Amino acid sequence: DIPMRRGRHAIVVAMLSMQDFDAKTVDTASLTFGATGSEPSLFRCRKRHKDVNRDGMLDKVCYFKPDVANFKVGDLNGVLKGKTLTGQRIQGTGALKIYSINRERRGFKHHGHHGGKKSK
Numbered sequence: 001d002i003p004m005r006r007g008r009h010a011i012v013v014a015m016l017s018m019q020d021f022d023a024k025t026v027d028t029a030s031l032t033f034g035a036t037g038s039e040p041s042l043f044r045c046r047k048r049h050k051d052v053n054r055d056g057m058l059d060k061v062c063y064f065k066p067d068v069a070n071f072k073v074g075d076l077n078g079v080l081k082g083k084t085l086t087g088q089r090i091q092g093t094g095a096l097k098i099y100s101i102n103r104e105r106r107g108f109k110h111h112g113h114h115g116g117k118k119s120k
Helices: none
Strands: 012-015 026-034 042-045 060-064 077-084 090-093
Touching: 012 026, 012 077, 026 042, 026 060
Parallel strands: none
Antiparallel strands: 012 060, 026 077, 042 060, 077 090
8 A cells, every 4th residue: 555645656765674773763754765765755654564575574664755766767776864762873775677668548458368278
C-alpha cells in the first residue's frame, strides 16, 4: 500500500535494523532523502515497525515525496540522512529501483493456461 501524493506514488525507503543499529530509534522528523540526502522530502513514516528483510529485527519504513527528492534521469543511488532520538547522526545510501507506471490503465489480458492440468 504505497500512498499517493498529488497523483504520484511516494518513494518507499526501508531503514533496516542491524546488530549495531536499531531503526526504531530514528527521529523521523530529522529525515531527509534524495539525490544529495539534504532534500526535505519526508512525506510520512509508518507508525508500526515491520521486519522488512525477515531477519527477526524490526525496521522502519518511510515514504518520501518524489518531486522534492530531486532525482534526475541516470541517478543510481538515493541518500538518506537524519538523526537518532539521542542525536547521533545517521546516513545511508541505497540503489534506486525506478519503475515507470503506465498512465493509461488497460485491462489485463491473460494468454495461455492458468497453471491447471490439461485434461487428456
